[in-house]
Amino acid sequence: MRSTVQEAELRLVKFLPEIVSLQRDLVKRFQNRTELTCGTIEEFLQNQREGSAASLDSMEKRIRTFLRLWNQLRMSLTTNGEIKIPAEFCQEDLDLSSDLQVLLPQRQGVGLCSTALVSYLIALHNQLVYAMDKHTGEETSYTVSVADLTDLHVIGYEPERDLIPLVLSNCQYSLERGQETLSHYDLPKIQQLILSRLLQGKPLISLHGIPTLLSRCERDYESMFMDVKGKVAQEPLPALGVAALARELQAYIDVCEALGVVEVLLDFLPATGGDPQAELVPYLEEDLRMGDQVTPHVLKALSRCSLKHCVALWQFLSSLKSESMLHLKRDPFVGISEQYRRPLVEEDRRALARFCRSRSSVEALLLEMHQFLLLHLKSNRDPDMYRPDWGLKETLESYMERRDLDPPPDFQELFPEEVRLSQAVEAWRFIVSFRQGRSLR
Numbered sequence: 001m002r003s004t005v006q007e008a009e010l011r012l013v014k015f016l017p018e019i020v021s022l023q024r025d026l027v028k029r030f031q032n033r034t035e036l037t038c039g040t041i042e043e044f045l046q047n048q049r050e051g052s053a054a055s056l057d058s059m060e061k062r063i064r065t066f067l068r069l070w071n072q073l074r075m076s077l078t079t080n081g082e083i084k085i086p087a088e089f090c091q092e093d094l095d096l097s098s099d100l101q102v103l104l105p106q107r108q109g110v111g112l113c114s115t116a117l118v119s120y121l122i123a124l125h126n127q128l129v130y131a132m133d134k135h136t137g138e139e140t141s142y143t144v145s146v147a148d149l150t151d152l153h154v155i156g157y158e159p160e161r162d163l164i165p166l167v168l169s170n171c172q173y174s175l176e177r178g179q180e181t182l183s184h185y186d187l188p189k190i191q192q193l194i195l196s197r198l199l200q201g202k203p204l205i206s207l208h209g210i211p212t213l214l215s216r217c218e219r220d221y222e223s224m225f226m227d228v229k230g231k232v233a234q235e236p237l238p239a240l241g242v243a244a245l246a247r248e249l250q251a252y253i254d255v256c257e258a259l260g261v262v263e264v265l266l267d268f269l270p271a272t273g274g275d276p277q278a279e280l281v282p283y284l285e286e287d288l289r290m291g292d293q294v295t296p297h298v299l300k301a302l303s304r305c306s307l308k309h310c311v312a313l314w315q316f317l318s319s320l321k322s323e324s325m326l327h328l329k330r331d332p333f334v335g336i337s338e339q340y341r342r343p344l345v346e347e348d349r350r351a352l353a354r355f356c357r358s359r360s361s362v363e364a365l366l367l368e369m370h371q372f373l374l375l376h377l378k379s380n381r382d383p384d385m386y387r388p389d390w391g392l393k394e395t396l397e398s399y400m401e402r403r404d405l406d407p408p409p410d411f412q413e414l415f416p417e418e419v420r421l422s423q424a425v426e427a428w429r430f431i432v433s434f435r436q437g438r439s440l441r
Contacts, residue, residue, distance in 0.1 A: 009076065009124055012069055014156030016121045016205075017149050019069065022062035023105045023114060023211035030104060030213055041067075041103065042096040066103060067094050070117055082123055083116040104213045111213060118146070122205045125155055129204055147209025155202055221375050225311050227270035234276070237312045241304050242363075245316065248301040252324040258298050259317040264290065265310050276308035283307060319370040323432055333425055335378045339388045342422040344430060351416035352427060356434045364408035365396070365415070366435075369428055372399050377424060388422035395421050 041063060048056050074090040089110060094102055105114040133139055144153050170189050228234065237245075249255045261284065268288065281303045285291035291299070305313060322332035344352070356362055376399070380386055386395065393415045400407055419427055 009073060010128060010155065012072065013121055013125045013154055015065055015069055016118065016125065016154050017151050018062050018065050019118055019121070020146055020149055020211065022066055022103070023118065025059070026104055027211045027213050039100055040097050041100050044100045045096070063103065066117070070094050070113065073117065073120060077116050077120055081116050081120045083112065083119045085112045085116050089113055105211050106213050115210065115212065118210055119207065122146070122207065126204050128155055129202055132200070143204045143206050145206045145208040149205065153203055153205065224266055224270070228266055228311055230270070231273040232269050232276050232307050232310070234311045235308045237305070237309050237316060242316060244304060245301055246320065248297070249320065252321070252328060254298055255317060255321045255324055257295060258302060259314070259321055261290070261294055261298065261302065262310060262313045262317060264288070266314060269307065269310065274307045276306065278307045279303070280305045280307060280309070315367050315371055318374060319367050322370060326429065326432060333373055333378060336373065336425060337380070339383065340377050340422055341425045342420070344419070344423055344426050348416065348419050348423065349430060351418065352430055353434060355414040355416065356431055358410040358414055361408040361410040361414070362431065362435055365411055366428070366431060368400055368405070369396060372396060373424060373428060386421060388420065390421045391417060392419045392421050392424055392427060393417055
């Protein structure tokens with residue numbers, strides 16, 4: 001029974017490049033969103049109607065192929081798949097009313113469905129290639145990664161088109177008087193033809209390069225920044241540029257879009273490099289062909305910046321986004337443990353207020369402090385790595401020193417020693433609120 005089921009499954013391997021192409025497009029579309037949009041697959045398709053009809057048809061065709069393959073393979077995935085996914089994800093067929101996130105290849109949650117489907121199709125393909133090698137006594141000479149996969153690499157056939165004509169052309173019939181027609185199949189020749197026409201020359205497929213949508217907490221920004229700096233020299237944003245960005249990107253949605261654009265740049269620059277003096281917007285429009293994907297208002301805000309400002313832009317815009325969330329009464333640090341959210345006492349507030357009156361230090365410190373909270377405390381699962389009883393001041397000093405940065409002016413003299421790392425989130429909130437209140441006055 002299993003061999004019959006697997007033969008039906010093998011027919012689906014030919015759709016592997018189509019599914020990978022769908023995943024690649026979806027990752028490109030969603031990878032740098034600061035917040036993952038939820039909704040149904042049908043709602044997603046409806047939102048794509050502003051694009052070309054051909055693009056929409058291609059997207060819908062690939063999605064329907066994904067849904068059909070999932071519905072045919074979901075039971076096998078629970079029992080035979082190499083990637084273990086919760087049984088509840090496989091209990092029902094998927095359709096256009098299903099959650100969009102089942103299509104988005106991820107390392108956790110329902111996104112595992114998409115990753116597991118591709119992994120299973122790759123395993124089916126490789127099993128047949130290994131079986132052929134065992135039969136012929138030869139070894140497949142090369143391997144391709146998912147990133148380089150094309151239709152020519154995968155095993156693909158239709159029984160009616162490829163197998164039945166091959167079998168019938170190697171069948172001889174004999175008829176004797178009073179007897180039934182006898183069929184004689186040249187099985188060795190049929191087998192050899194199947195090997196030579198459908199299987200030989202097919203590579204093994206490695207899992208390297210499977211499209212994966214990473215959440216913010218899974219991205220290693222510090223390493224990304226180092227890679228960017230290795231290719232394109234980076235500089236801080238000029239004070240006038242910071243002020244202009246803050247003026248023009250006052251809406252939360254604009255800040256999120258600008259940050260998403262910068263993250264696309266940070267993904268590309270380690271591979272492509274570029275002239276540090278090159279203006280950012282022409283690079284987006286001419287090199288990355290993204291001009292029509294960004295609202296004119298955001299492009300205008302970014303027009304003062306160059307490639308040498310990308311890392312500083314990320315630092316500023318991510319901080320501005322968190323401040324906007326604070327204004328909207330939303331928590332910018334979801335995921336940071338309660339052990340770093342202890343309240344400030346009145347004496348701490350007074351000490352921080354004295355520091356905040358030093359205008360030269362506050363802005364620079366807020367950026368460093370925010371980056372530390374976002375990239376280190378938010379992903380920290382080891383209480384001994386950043387102990388809550390450590391001083392916040394000494395921890396931030398150490399963080400800046402590791403990145404070869406000098407502490408902001410007046411920081412060492414005026415920042416209160418008594419504030420603990422356990423109060424880091426509330427200290428950041430207090431400084432942001434104090435600064436905003438002073439600017440309103």
